[in-house]
């Protein structure tokens with residue numbers, strides 16, 4: 001008889017090698033490393049690592065913005081202030097971990113004593129997580145990384161940025177619009193920067209009936225870092241009250 005892990009073999013069914021021998025004794029062809037079934041395992045391991053890193057994170061806000069804005073500019077300073085205000089309000093700051101506005105928000109958060117998190121992405125050119133990150137992970141897959149931003153933060157703040165930032169903004173807007181996430185504030189910072197887009201959304205999307213009037217309220221726009229935090233705090237307070245009322249109604253009803 002032979003036990004192979006949970007399996008039992010007897011008589012002629014007993015294999016002539018052990019599982020360890022089959023694993024360790026031969027190399028075999030390596031083509032499977034480049035196949036989708038193997039990639040699925042890698043994708044799975046990214047979810048496992050990401051959930052492991054972030055599942056005990058305190059309340060957090062994801063901050064998005066351009067990778068290209070340099071230190072010493074007014075937008076960079078705005079990013080630093082946003083990170084600092086979030087830290088002062090007790091929120092961890094999660095960014096894409098890269099340079100520019102991501103670095104600015106991480107810097108502000110860290111220097112104000114908050115928890116600063118960076119979720120980087122593997123890119124075709126060399127790049128490392130910015131130096132203001134307390135906890136970080138670099139992802140291979142954009143879609144795994146995006147899940148982490150949504151799952152482990154309670155609000156999105158969007159600073160000036162390009163295609164990457166727009167992608168993150170509209171993903172959030174779509175998730176809220178389709179009720180995939182509920183009660184999730186999305187705040188744009190910089191009326192001068194975002195005002196043109198809001199006008200276009202109103203004139204082209206709303207007026208052609210491509211979005212509903214209340215969809216315009218899914219995203220709020222402000223200038224001051226303090227206002228960003230006020231909106232998020234108010235929204236979270238409203239949610240807490242609503243959950244409390246639901247709980248009281250449930251216990252009264254039972």
Ligand SMILES: CC(C)=CCNc1ncnc2c1ncn2[C@@H]1O[C@H](COP(=O)(O)O)[C@@H](O)[C@H]1O
Nearest residue numbers: 064065066067068096098121161162163164165
């Ligand atoms: C200098 C350079 C281009 C570095 C790129 N390095 C990056 N590192 C991490 N996240 C990034 C990077 N580029 C884009 N992203 C993601 O896309 C957004 C910025 O893209 P963009 O610069 O607005 O379009 C960020 O919020 C971030 O989540």
